Amino acid sequence: MKGKATSLDIAHLAGVSQPTVSRALRGSPMVNEETRRRILAIAEQLNYKVDKNASSLRRQHSGTLALLLFEDPTSDESHINPFFLPMLGSITRACARHGQDLLISFQQLSDDWHADYADSNKADGLILLGYGDYLAYQGKLEKLVEQGTQFVRWGAVLPGQPGLSIGCDNLGGGRQAGEHLASLGRKRVAFLGDASSHYPEFHDRYLGCDQALREAGAAMDPALQIDAESSEDSGYAAARLLLDRDAAFDAVFAASDLIAIGALRALAERGLRIPEDVAVIGFDDIPAARIATPALTTVFQDTNRAGELLVEALVGLVNGEPTESMRLPTSLVVRKSSSG
Amino acid sequence: MKGKATSLDIAHLAGVSQPTVSRALRGSPMVNEETRRRILAIAEQLNYKVDKNASSLRRQHSGTLALLLFEDPTSDESHINPFFLPMLGSITRACARHGQDLLISFQQLSDDWHADYADSNKADGLILLGYGDYLAYQGKLEKLVEQGTQFVRWGAVLPGQPGLSIGCDNLGGGRQAGEHLASLGRKRVAFLGDASSHYPEFHDRYLGCDQALREAGAAMDPALQIDAESSEDSGYAAARLLLDRDAAFDAVFAASDLIAIGALRALAERGLRIPEDVAVIGFDDIPAARIATPALTTVFQDTNRAGELLVEALVGLVNGEPTESMRLPTSLVVRKSSSG
DNA sequence: CTGAAAGCGCTTACAG
DNA sequence: CTGAAAGCGCTTACAG
Numbered sequence: 001m002k003g004k005a006t007s008l009d010i011a012h013l014a015g016v017s018q019p020t021v022s023r024a025l026r027g028s029p030m031v032n033e034e035t036r037r038r039i040l041a042i043a044e045q046l047n048y049k050v051d052k053n054a055s056s057l058r059r060q061h062s063g064t065l066a067l068l069l070f071e072d073p074t075s076d077e078s079h080i081n082p083f084f085l086p087m088l089g090s091i092t093r094a095c096a097r098h099g100q101d102l103l104i105s106f107q108q109l110s111d112d113w114h115a116d117y118a119d120s121n122k123a124d125g126l127i128l129l130g131y132g133d134y135l136a137y138q139g140k141l142e143k144l145v146e147q148g149t150q151f152v153r154w155g156a157v158l159p160g161q162p163g164l165s166i167g168c169d170n171l172g173g174g175r176q177a178g179e180h181l182a183s184l185g186r187k188r189v190a191f192l193g194d195a196s197s198h199y200p201e202f203h204d205r206y207l208g209c210d211q212a213l214r215e216a217g218a219a220m221d222p223a224l225q226i227d228a229e230s231s232e233d234s235g236y237a238a239a240r241l242l243l244d245r246d247a248a249f250d251a252v253f254a255a256s257d258l259i260a261i262g263a264l265r266a267l268a269e270r271g272l273r274i275p276e277d278v279a280v281i282g283f284d285d286i287p288a289a290r291i292a293t294p295a296l297t298t299v300f301q302d303t304n305r306a307g308e309l310l311v312e313a314l315v316g317l318v319n320g321e322p323t324e325s326m327r328l329p330t331s332l333v334v335r336k337s338s339s340g
Numbered sequence: 341m342k343g344k345a346t347s348l349d350i351a352h353l354a355g356v357s358q359p360t361v362s363r364a365l366r367g368s369p370m371v372n373e374e375t376r377r378r379i380l381a382i383a384e385q386l387n388y389k390v391d392k393n394a395s396s397l398r399r400q401h402s403g404t405l406a407l408l409l410f411e412d413p414t415s416d417e418s419h420i421n422p423f424f425l426p427m428l429g430s431i432t433r434a435c436a437r438h439g440q441d442l443l444i445s446f447q448q449l450s451d452d453w454h455a456d457y458a459d460s461n462k463a464d465g466l467i468l469l470g471y472g473d474y475l476a477y478q479g480k481l482e483k484l485v486e487q488g489t490q491f492v493r494w495g496a497v498l499p500g501q502p503g504l505s506i507g508c509d510n511l512g513g514g515r516q517a518g519e520h521l522a523s524l525g526r527k528r529v530a531f532l533g534d535a536s537s538h539y540p541e542f543h544d545r546y547l548g549c550d551q552a553l554r555e556a557g558a559a560m561d562p563a564l565q566i567d568a569e570s571s572e573d574s575g576y577a578a579a580r581l582l583l584d585r586d587a588a589f590d591a592v593f594a595a596s597d598l599i600a601i602g603a604l605r606a607l608a609e610r611g612l613r614i615p616e617d618v619a620v621i622g623f624d625d626i627p628a629a630r631i632a633t634p635a636l637t638t639v640f641q642d643t644n645r646a647g648e649l650l651v652e653a654l655v656g657l658v659n660g661e662p663t664e665s666m667r668l669p670t671s672l673v674v675r676k677s678s679s680g
Numbered sequence: 681c682t683g684a685a686a687g688c689g690c691t692t693a694c695a696g
Numbered sequence: 697c698t699g700a701a702a703g704c705g706c707t708t709a710c711a712g
Binding site (some may be wrong): 346347348359363366390392393394395396397398399568630661 | 704705706707708
C-alpha cells in the first residue's frame with residue numbers, strides 16, 4: 001500500500017464494494033453488522049480517514065466554520081484585542097463539541113474583506129468578531145446577506161440589522177456602571193470612548209450610564225466625553241486630554257478595560273488618588289483588570305457563553321433551523337478602583 | 341443562475357471550454373490575453389470563487405495548515421496560556437502571507453491525539469504548540485514521523501528529536517537570568533518549575549542559570565527547587581512550599597512568567613520586599629509581566645518571530661525543501677522586581 | 681493557444 | 697442488505 005489508503009483499498013481487502021465501505025464508515029443502518037465490523041477493523045488498521053475534500057465536494061457541505069477577526073489597523077500589529085481571547089478559546093471548544101472544524105483569519109478593517117471561505121465552499125458559515133466603525137461595516141453585512149452567506153457576528157444587537165448578531169446588553173451594563181457610581185455619590189462622570197452611532201456598543205454603554213445617573217439626579221456631561229478606541233494608549237491619551245480640559249470630575253467610566261487601564265496610568269501620573277479623587281470603572285473584565293493597580297472595577301461580559309452561542313447560532317443557521325439574535329446579560333465586578 | 345457559479349457557467353458565458361476558464365483563473369501563461377480578460381471579468385461579475393474542495397481533491401493538496409494547541413488538562417478550561425497568544429497571532433498572519441489557510445484546534449494533553457487533519461487531507465501539515473510531559477509526547481511525535489505526517493513543533497530543540505522543532509535558546513536564557521542575578525550579588529537562587537528531563541525547556545533554563553551562577557562562585561541548590569507547572573496558581577503554591585521550607589534565599593527564578601506572578605503574590609503575602617529581600621525573575625515576557633506589581637524582570641522570547649518561523653518551516657517541509665530545526669535567541673528585560 | 685477526456689475519492693439515488 | 701452508476705467541480709496530461 002503506497003500513499004494514503006482509500007475506501008476502494010478497504011473494499012478490496014474486505015471483499016465488498018466501495019459504496020458499502022462508505023456506508024459502513026458513516027454508520028449507515030443498512031449494513032450488515034458483521035460486515036461493518038470487518039470494514040471498521042481494516043480501516044483502523046490502515047489508519048484510514050475519509051478524505052474530507054472528496055466528501056465535502058460530494059456533499060456540498062464542509063463541516064467547517066470560519067472565524068474572521070477584524071483588527072483595528074491602528075492597533076499594535078502583534079497584539080490581539082485581549083477581550084477576544086477567551087472568546088476565541090470558547091469558540092474553538094464549541095466547534096469541537098459540534099463536530100465542526102474551525103478556520104481562523106485576521107482581516108484588516110480597511111480591507112475589502114470578503115466571504116471567500118464561504119464562496120469557495122471551504123466553510124459553511126462565518127463568525128465575525130471585531131470592533132470598528134459600525135456604519136462602514138453595515139454595508140458589508142448587507143452584501144453578505146444578499147449573497148446568501150451564512151454568518152453570525154459579535155456586537156451590538158440593533159433592530160433591523162442585517163444578519164444575525166449576538167452581543168451583550170450594553171445598555172444594561174452601562175446602567176450597572178452608572179448605578180454603582182451614583183451609589184458612591186459620584187455625580188461628575190467622565191466617559192472615555194466614542195459615544196456616537198458609529199460605535200453602537202460604546203454608545204449604548206454611555207446611554208445606560210446616563211440613564212442611571214439621571215435617576216440619581218445627575219447626568220452625563222458631554223464636556224466630559226472624550227473619544228477613544230479600545231487600546232491602552234488611546235485610553236492614556238484620552239485621559240490626558242480630559243485632564244487638560246480642567247473640568248471637574250469625580251469618576252471615569254471607560255468604554256473598555258484597555259481604555260480604563262490607560263486612563264489609570266494618566267491619572268496616577270497627575271497625582272490623582274484612585275478611588276479617593278477619581279473612581280474608575282471599565283468594561284469587559286479582561287484578565288489584566290484584576291492585575292491592574294489598583295484592581296479595576298468593571299462590567300463583566302460572559303465571553304465563554306458568547307463563544308458558545310455564536311457557534312450554536314451559526315450551526316443552527318447552516319442547518320436551516322430558526323435562529324435569532326440574542327443579548328447577554330452583564331454583571332458588575334467591584335474592585336479597588338472604585339471602592340478602595 | 342441558481343446557487344453558486346461554477347467554472348462551467350463561466351465557460352458558457354465566455355464561449356470557451358471549461359478547462360480554459362480554469363487555466364485563465366489560475367494565471368496560466370498559455371491563455372490568450374484577451375480571452376483571459378473576458379473570463380476574469382465574467383468571474384468577477386458572478387462573484388465566482390474556485391471551489392476549494394474540488395481543487396484540493398484534484399491537486400491532492402489543500403493549501404491549509406492546522407494548528408494544534410495542547411492544553412494542560414489541569415489548567416483553567418477557559419484560558420489559553422497567554423504565552424501562546426502572540427504566537428497564535430503571528431502564525432495566523434504568517435499563514436496569510438504564505439497564502440495558507442489555518443485550521444485551529446485544541447487538544448487535551450491526555451487525549452489520544454491524532455493527525456486527523458493531515459490524514460483526511462484537510463491540511464497539508466501540522467503546527468504543534470504546547471507544553472506537557474515531553475517524554476510522553478515524544479512517542480506520539482515518532483508515530484507522526486512514521487506515518488509521513490508533516491509537522492513542526494514549538495519547544496525544546498534537542499538532538500535526535502523526531503521531526504522538526506523550533507524553540508528558543510532556553511539554556512542561554514537561563515544563563516542571562518543567572519548572570520543578572522549574580523551581578524546583583526544574589527547567590528541563593530530558588531527555582532520554581534519542574535527541572536527534570538520531562539520538561540526539557542524548564543530543565544535547560546535551570547541548567548543555564550546554574551552555569552552562570554557557578555561562573556560567579558555560586559550554584560543552584562536543589563533544596564531550593566520546587567516543581568511547578570506554568571500557571572499562576574501553581575506558582576503561588578510552589579512559592580508557599582518554598583517559604584515553608586525555611587531555607588534562606590535571596591532570589592527566585594521562575595520557569596515562566598505565570599509562575600513568577602503567582603510567586604510574587606505569595607512572597608508579598610509573607611511580607612517580603614521585592615526586590616530588596618528577594619529578587620524575582622520570570623521567563624517569556626508575557627503582557628502581564630509589565631503590569632505586575634512590581635513589574636517583572638524576565639527573559640524575553642520573540643514569539644512573533646517564532647510564529648513566522650514555524651509557518652515558514654512547515655511550508656518548506658510541505659514543499660519538500662530542506663528545512664532544519666532552529667533555536668531563537670532570548671534577551672533579558674530588566675524591571676523593578678530585580679532592580680527596584 | 682484551446683478543447684476533449686480522464687480522474688481526484690467520495691456519497692447517494694436507483695436497482696435488485 | 698449490497699452493488700453498479702453517476703456526479704460533486706475542479707486540474708492536468710494529451711492532442712491538435
